[in-house]
Amino acid sequence: MTKLNLLGLLENHALFRNISPIDLGELQKEVVKIELEKGFMLFRKGDIAEATYIVVYGLLKLSIPSSQGNDKVLELIRAGQSFGEAMMFLDEPYPFYAEALENTLLLKIPRAALLQLLDRSPLLSRQMMAGLSYRLLGFIRNVERYSLQNATQRVIDYLLQTSAIQCTNEVRLELKKHLLASLLNLSPETLSRVLHQLMDEDLIRVSGSIIHIGSAEALKTYQHGGMPLH
Numbered sequence: 001m002t003k004l005n006l007l008g009l010l011e012n013h014a015l016f017r018n019i020s021p022i023d024l025g026e027l028q029k030e031v032v033k034i035e036l037e038k039g040f041m042l043f044r045k046g047d048i049a050e051a052t053y054i055v056v057y058g059l060l061k062l063s064i065p066s067s068q069g070n071d072k073v074l075e076l077i078r079a080g081q082s083f084g085e086a087m088m089f090l091d092e093p094y095p096f097y098a099e100a101l102e103n104t105l106l107l108k109i110p111r112a113a114l115l116q117l118l119d120r121s122p123l124l125s126r127q128m129m130a131g132l133s134y135r136l137l138g139f140i141r142n143v144e145r146y147s148l149q150n151a152t153q154r155v156i157d158y159l160l161q162t163s164a165i166q167c168t169n170e171v172r173l174e175l176k177k178h179l180l181a182s183l184l185n186l187s188p189e190t191l192s193r194v195l196h197q198l199m200d201e202d203l204i205r206v207s208g209s210i211i212h213i214g215s216a217e218a219l220k221t222y223q224h225g226g227m228p229l230h
Contacts, residue, residue, distance in 0.1 A: 004056070006031055009107065013054055015082055015131060019124055023117055030113035036060075036100035044097045049087035051108045055079050058104025059174055062096045063182075073183040075138075076101075076174060078165070086132055088114065101174060146185045154184045155194045156223040159204070160216060169213040198222075 006028050010016045016024060034053075036042060042053070045065055060077040074096055077083050087094060088111045118125050145154060158180070163171050173180060181191040195211075198204045203219050205212040213219055 004033065006033075006107070009054070009056065013080070013082065015054075015127055016124070017127070019117075019121055023121060027109070027113055027117055030110050032108040032110070034106045034108050036104045036106070038100055038102050038104075040100050042098040042100065042106070043094055045095060046093045049084060049090070049092065049094055050111050052082055052084045052088060052111075052114055053098075054082045054107040054109070056105040056107060058106075059101040060098050060104060060106075061101055061175070061179070062098055064096050070178075071182065073175065073179050076183070082131070085128055086135070151184075151186055151190050152194050152197065153223050154186065155191065155198070156219055158184060159211060159213060160219060160223075163213055163216065169216065171211045171213060173209045173211065 007024060010024050010028060010031070016027075034042070036058070042060065055077055057079045059079075060083075062074045062077065062083065064072040064074065066072065075083075077098075083098075118128070145157065149157065159171055162174070163169060166172060175183060177191060178188045181188045184191065186194075195204070195206060198219075199206060201222065203214060203222055205214070
C-alpha cells in the first residue's frame with residue numbers, strides 16, 4: 001500500500017480544519033489505518049461504537065439488517081466523508097452495520113482520543129456540531145423526498161446527484177438494483193419499471209451497471225413535468 005500522509009489527510013478534512021498542528025500531531029499518533037476488501041464488514045449492528053471513521057478511498061454502505069434478507073440501506077459513505085461521530089456521544093451500540101462495497105481504506109479515530117481533543121478545542125466542537133447538523137439535514141431531506149416525490153422523481157434525483165458526484169453522464173450504479181431500490185425506498189419492481197420508462201422516453205440507456213444520461217437538462221425537465229409512476 002502506498003504510504004499515507006496521515007497528518008495531511010487530517011489537516012485537509014473538514015472536521016479538523018483550523019485545528020492547531022500540535023493537537024493534530026497528537027491525534028495522528030492515535031489514528032489507525034483499516035483496509036477492507038469488498039464485501040467485508042467494518043462493524044455489525046450491536047457492536048460498541050468506539051471510534052469515528054474517515055474514508056480515504058472506496059465506498060461503504062450503512063444498513064439496518066433484516067432477518068428476511070431485505071436489509072434497509074440508510075446511507076452511502078464515500079471518499080472524504082466521515083461517520084460514527086454521533087454514536088460516540090450516546091454510549092450506545094451501533095443500530096446499523098457498515099459494509100465495504102469496494103476495496104476501502106479508512107482512518108479509525110478512537111473515541112477517547114477524539115473526546116480529549118474536543119475538550120481542548122471549542123473550534124473542533126463547533127465543526128463537529130456543524131457536521132452532525134448537516135447529516136441530520138440530509139436525513140430530513142431524504143424523508144421529505146420519500147414523502148413528497150413519486151418514484152420517477154426519486155430515481156431521476158438519484159441519477160442526477162450521482163452523475164454530479166462522478167462528474168460524468170455515464171453513471172456507474174454504486175449498488176445492486178435491489179439495494180438501490182432500498183436506498184430510494186422503492187420496491188425492486190418499481191425501480192425496474194421506472195428505468196424502463198426512462199429508456200422508453202430515450203432519456204437514458206442502460207448497459208449492466210452503467211446508465212448513460214443523454215441530457216441532464218432533459219431529465220430534469222421530465223422530472224418536473226413527466227407522468228408520475230407510483
